[in-house]
Amino acid sequence: MPETQQNTEQPRNPRSSFREKVLSRIRGVGIRGITHEEVIEQFRDEPRVKVTVALNELLGRRDAYLRGGIYRATSYPQNESL
Numbered sequence: 882m883p884e885t886q887q888n889t890e891q892p893r894n895p896r897s898s899f900r901e902k903v904l905s906r907i908r909g910v911g912i913r914g915i916t917h918e919e920v921i922e923q924f925r926d927e928p929r930v931k932v933t934v935a936l937n938e939l940l941g942r943r944d945a946y947l948r949g950g951i952y953r954a955t956s957y958p959q960n961e962s963l
Contacts, residue, residue: 896938
């Protein structure tokens with residue numbers, strides 16, 4: 882069988898890559914959190930559904946939580962002071 886070459890330069894999954902961007906934005910606002918509409922506004926060039934799906938995936942993976950309509954990250958980088 883011929884050996885197949887894999888292109889390692891492409892992101893592992895464009896969907897997870899976008900999810901990481903959304904998580905980074907949530908972490909960027911710190912402990913105060915961010916509303917759904919603020920996240921939508923931050924990513925206004927992306928379809929609203931795409932942003933909402935990314936937020937729901939972050940909740941499902943427990944990378945973020947939602948309380949009182951505010952999204953917050955469950956963890957922050959060690960060097961970030963709150």
